Amino acid sequence: MTHELTLAAILLGIIHSGIRLATPYLYAAVGETFAQRSGVLNLGVEGIMLMGAFFGFLTVFRTGNLWLGLAAAAGAGVLMGLIMSVVSITFQAEQGISGIGLYMFGLGMSNLLFKSMLGTVEGVQGFSELRFCVTDSFCLADVPVLGDIFFSHSLLTYGAFLLVPLAAWVLNKTTWGLKIRSVGQNPEAADSLGVNVAGVRYAAVTLGAALAGIAGASLSISLLNIYQENMTNGMGFIAVALVYFGSWRPYGVLVGALLFSVVNALQLWVQVLNLNIPSDVAVMMPYVLTILALALPFRRQLQPAALTKPFSRGES
């Protein structure tokens, strides 16, 4: 009567879990890539995700409208991004510190709002799995293997993966992308060519924060469909690490997020299958991998030269 698991079923499970787990990391890390390419290290991603998760959830809980919820999450992210921008770009505060401050603000504020507006853990009907039904009886999700891997995720998961080529295209092929890269690499030169350094950085940070808000919403109204205090539990910081891991390139971030998530899914299976590995070791696997990858020396050279450096005209 015990379920017999084939190797294929296990591999399928790992890939499917890995894709799903990667969703919030992709939004947050791709967003952070924009901010960092413009020269601003935003360590407040975690706090922004929490605010996004909360407002997304609250809106859906009150109105039942998923798109409104998504917009609320992005909106909360924009507001948080503007706070970060004012503090770190206009007032030129130390970015690491203002980011941590923003994180604490987001954490405390989302907790407070949760307590006063919800008070207890609730659930909503979030984005459900798309099944890509061609006819009433045939859905692409039912196709063996391919269906499980590619055609049974929620809309926000597809959005996260589509975001990667989109972000790469914006950064590398558009004028605005060029401006972002130039203010992150050499703001003085960009400024001398008439680029509004502060303006570009404001836009990049705010866009990144909006994506971080959506990352939070991908948890609260798509993957989990609940809201709990501090539910991101460090994902925002992992996302920042993934930007370093991905060498500030969207495709690099994609590889990192997938690797991290698939290894995380793998370690769950390792435990479920009762392979004789201590759970502590299994749980460590994705993090060991991350630290190893971060230690690779060549990555530093790809770092935006002006990252964490505030710009003020005429000072250098």
Next chain:
Amino acid sequence: MQKKSWILVVTLILTLLLAACGGQKSTPAEPGTAPEQATAVPAATVAPSAPAPAETVRVAVVMPSTITDMAWSQAIYDALVRVQQDMGGEGAMEIAYTENMWNVTDAASAIRDYAADGYGLVIAHGTQYGTSLFEIAPDFPDTSFAWGTAVDTGKDQGIDNVFAYEARAEQGGFVNGVLAARLSRSGVLGVVGPVEAGDAKLYIDGFVAGAEYADPNVKVNVSYTGSFGDTALAAEAANTHIQAGADVLTGSAQQVVGAIGVAKEKGVLWMGTQSDQSSLAPDIAVASQVYDWVPTIKDMLAKHAAGEFGGTVYSLTLANGGLQMVFADGLNAAAVAAARVAEEQIIDGTIDVMAIISGEAAPAAKGVFEYPEIQPVRIALVLPSTITDLAWSQSIYDSLVDLQKHYGEDVIDLAYTENMWNVTDAASAVRDYAADGYNLVIAHGAQYGTSLFEIAPDFPETSFAWGTSTDTGEAEGVSNVFAYEPRADQGGYVSGVLAAQLTKSGVIGVVGPVDAGDAKLHVDGFVAGVHAVNPDIKVNISFTGSFGDTALAAEAATTHINAGADVLTGSAQQVVGAIGVAKEKGVPWLGIQADQSPLAPDSVVATDLYDWRPTLLTMIRSQQAGEYGGKVLQLTLANGGQTMIYNDNLPADAVAAAKAAEQGIIDGSIEIVVEPR
């Protein structure tokens, strides 16, 4: 683990930056500036603002997560609120709390602030807070402190104003496990654990034990997320369990709300612990173990009012009502009945969950192994083979290690010498141990008797023991030697009954070592058992003439199989060779002495396990009572010296026949008639 890891990554980036900039950090007020409204970053502290009358009890609690976590922290907060209501509302009792104190240093300053502000009882609701608490408590001798999960009140450090409390979460875990095993259709259960420690580990261990108790064939998959708050990973773990076939899930800590969401979506059952989680998903959250801290808090407050500020350890148990089982309506009645029976048996002591978890008690019956109180003792073992021989030597060594584990290394000091096949060497080892002041020296072989009777009189206050033997040397005037004998014919008989049920060819092979001692008893009993079922079954017996000739034993096994045997047994350390052959050829093996199943889990279908603990304890207690020898001790099925273990893959009727034989031997209705060979 997870939290630590990201902290590491972030710290790597931030260490330098943080060092430079204390003042710039925009944080709300630190706790302490105004404790009534203290807001510790990033937590919120809430306290009633109305000034309290003089007799108002003021209670503060510092917690690692939030009062709405549906788990650990919410359980104590809810209890405080109920105590407040019982005592007459906010006028009679004031509650203050600080949430999200995962940082122990922050928690310590919150604890200190509450104490300084005159709170009567300050509860530090987490195991991680103990060290800080013991530093703070002596500074506020009139304040009561409490912490848990813990059993240490700091008494040995001279602290008298700390209470400790623990939740015996394994008890409700066991009950939930029984229910889960009975409700499951797939036979697979999934556990979404946080960190393998504290009450989470207790709960999960209990759950696994309960599930296996109710259904030995159930499969319980356990995974840990490595974090208490990683809701997303908990959800993914739940998904993974479901994909692996689980149709009942459980888990603990605040992370589980993610898993409950998945369970709800996929329509599998959920069992909770700590707080009642059914509000989140009433249809699938079918059972909860709810912590009720109300009596504990009330008692602490009563003691505090009477001037007793600490020193008591509280346990939440099913028996004292600190743990309560809540089951949903409309569940399968038989399953709920089984769970309720388990609950009753835990309460009346018939089931000792801890003992089952630690393997001291066989889950299915036999009762619980009792450890009497003993004085510190030094025990030396002289062994003919090694402590890893999967047979004679390992069986007694494993039992001693179990005793040592229970009593502690300061009570049982254990030394051993292996591979003493040379009797002269063994004699000098025995003499050395006695001269070195060991209280009990065990010469674990029939060949050591002569030397022992020479040595024993020189050390009249040392106890010696040997076996297999029934001779304590009384006839030679020796008074300080015990003799012991495993009645291997009993387990052998049961194995024989089982073998007769299993054989199809009607031929069974025995790979014996030397036709003496417990090996001879085993073979005699085995043959009698087989022929009690069917006198026509042929039992082929071979002795290799050695205890350790593994290659020859393998050859003997091959030979038996070639001769048509389709069930094999044998004894002594040599059998590892035979078991290898049995495994390769797919022939079931019946083991004796030690548990040989790790070698070939599918082939070793049953084991007559020697349990030396009752014998050893009898010797230790006699020695400590001044009776240094003279007793003949037997390991029997009735006295727990032998335990039959059956593999899950055996046919049920075969096991039933074997168990009937066991019962018959224990109650004396079966007499083992040894056939002449």
